[in-house]
Amino acid sequence: MKASAFAYARATxxxxxxxxxxxxxxxxxxxxxxxxxxxxxxxxxxxxxxxVDIGDLAELRGVVVKGDVLTIGALxxxxxxxxxPEIASHAPLLREAVAHxxxxxxxxxxxxxxxxxxxxxxxxxxxxMLTLNATIVARGPAGERRIAAHEFFTGIYETALMPQELLVxxxxxxxxxxxxxxxxxxxRRHGDYAIxxxxxxxxxxxxxxxxxxxxxxxxxxxxxxxxxxxxLVGVVVTSAILSDACAxxxxxxxxxxxxxxxxxxxxxxxxxxxxxCVSSLxxxxxxxxxxxA
Ligand code: FAD
Numbered sequence: 001m002k003a004s005a006f007a008y009a010r011a012t013x014x015x016x017x018x019x020x021x022x023x024x025x026x027x028x029x030x031x032x033x034x035x036x037x038x039x040x041x042x043x044x045x046x047x048x049x050x051x052v053d054i055g056d057l058a059e060l061r062g063v064v065v066k067g068d069v070l071t072i073g074a075l076x077x078x079x080x081x082x083x084x085p086e087i088a089s090h091a092p093l094l095r096e097a098v099a100h101x102x103x104x105x106x107x108x109x110x111x112x113x114x115x116x117x118x119x120x121x122x123x124x125x126x127x128x129m130l131t132l133n134a135t136i137v138a139r140g141p142a143g144e145r146r147i148a149a150h151e152f153f154t155g156i157y158e159t160a161l162m163p164q165e166l167l168v169x170x171x172x173x174x175x176x177x178x179x180x181x182x183x184x185x186x187x188r189r190h191g192d193y194a195i196x197x198x199x200x201x202x203x204x205x206x207x208x209x210x211x212x213x214x215x216x217x218x219x220x221x222x223x224x225x226x227x228x229x230x231x232l233v234g235v236v237v238t239s240a241i242l243s244d245a246c247a248x249x250x251x252x253x254x255x256x257x258x259x260x261x262x263x264x265x266x267x268x269x270x271x272x273x274x275x276x277c278v279s280s281l282x283x284x285x286x287x288x289x290x291x292x293a
Contacts (some may be wrong), residue, residue, distance in 0.1 A: 003041035004215045010053045012252060013167065014060070020052045021164045022141050028052055030160045032075060034113035035106050059115070061240055063087060070172040074113025079104070081112065090174045091132060093181035097124040097199055100183075103191045116152070119159045119222070120194040121256070124152055124185065127223035131199045131215035132172050133178060140165035153222040179203055182277040184230045185217075186269055188260075194218040196269040202281045214277070219270060220254045228252060232278060242278055242287055245269040 011017035021028050022186035028147040029048035031037055032055065040046045056059065057282040070090045072081070081087050081098045087254045088095055099113070100109060101124055115125045116136060129136070129149035136147045141164055152160050161167060185197030188210060194216045203211040212233050228248035277287035 001042050001044060001201070003038070004044060004047045005052045005273070006041070006048055007050045009050060010056060012056070014054075014057060014168065016056050017052055017166055018139065018141065018164070021166065022050075022052065024050045024076040026163045030054055030117070032111040033109040034118075035102070035110040035112060036118045036120070039095065044077045053167070053225065058198075065174065068174045070174055072112055072172070074167045074169055076113075078102075078107035078110050078112070078115070082107070092170055093132065093183060093199055094128050094203055096181070096183045096278075097128045099185075100124050100185055100190065100194070100197075112170060115133045117159060117161060117167050119153050119155075119157050120193070120220040121156055121220060122197075122224055123223075124194065124197060124199065126218060127197065127215035127217035128216075129170065129224040130223050131201050131213045132175075133213070135171040136160075136167060137169040137171060138148050138162075138165045139168045139199065144168075146171070146237070151223055158222075168251065175201070176203065179211075180281055182280050184273060185278060186273075193260075196266050196273065198270075198277055200277045201279070203280060208236060208281060209281070216270060217255070218260075219266060219267070220256060220268075223252065226252060226272075226274075237278060237282060237284070237287065239287065242275060245278075248272055249274055 009020055026048040029051055031051045031053045041119055060073045062073045063084045063286055064071045065086050076097050078100055078101050092165040115123055134149040136152045138145055138161055147160050180202055185194035187194050199215040201213045203210050211233050212229040214229045216224045216226060226249055228245050230249055231245040250267055253270055255263040275288055
């Protein structure tokens with residue numbers, strides 16, 4: 001299919017993009033890499049009257065370290081994240097996750113801002129934002145505002161962004177050097193959208209977690225920062241404690257049914273991933289088996 005007729009404007013700078021969005025409101029859509037917007041328009045799932053192309057706005061592209069904050073411009077492409085030395089050294093979890101986003105052709109066009117604004121619950125990057133305690137920076141008619149990642153994703157393809165706002169950047173706190181991470185997703189083929197995935201980061205001292213963030217994706221209508229992680233922090237993790245954490249995880253998830261999996265299968269996979277994650281981060285192969293609770 002082809003998109004319905006629409007007007008096109010190439011923004012000359014951020015102010016110009018904001019003026020266009022303010023003038024056209026819900027009738028306008030921002031175009032970044034186009035890897036989600038254009039398929040949706042071609043299928044006529046969305047029919048904007050105006051497409052505002054921000055692809056030329058170099059000021060929104062790039063990765064910068066300032067003090068203890070890593071700032072990623074919204075137009076930074078997935079492929080750029082993979083090549084960035086700053087991402088490799090300060091956000092290795094993100095780097096590992098991006099390698100699972102689609103395929104090189106899509107990673108060469110798709111952007112981090114587009115991925116977060118799209119808010120597909122099966123996407124890797126929104127879950128990473130929760131795990132990494134990111135702040136989403138948005139600019140609109142009233143100026144700039146910062147939104148904590150855990151308040152940004154509000155439903156399937158829904159975010160806290162207003163139609164007149166532009167996502168301009170993502171800020172990540174630079175973590176202590178000895179943080180470790182775990183990333184795994186179940187998918188039919190590498191590069192497919194996940195059936196279920198987990199992006200985790202932890203601080204381990206004396207064989208115990210002193211901090212643990214578990215960001216699940218494809219688990220519900222939005223990514224989930226699992227509070228059941230709390231059961232595993234500050235204790236010597238035993239098989240019984242891990243089973244308890246698995247039960248708590250089961251109680252806090254609300255998986256969706258789609259063509260890839262039933263809710264029961266997603267519940268099962270979430271617990272399998274939690275066991276693998278804990279076993280891997282603590283270097284405890286004994287915790288991997290035992291099956292999901
Ligand atoms: P666009 O397509 O340009 O925009 C997406 C949406 O976000 C639109 O509604 C647009 O208006 C809005 N938007 C874009 N930028 C901004 C901004 N700065 N401010 C406000 N709103 C904005 N993604 C995954 O995460 N995992 C996958 O496994 C995966 N597989 C894919 C497989 C295929 C075959 C394809 C075509 C895509 C896949 N994607 C996957 C999606 C891909 O990662 C997209 O790049 C990403 O979802 C959107 O980025 P984009 O820059 O192309 O955004």
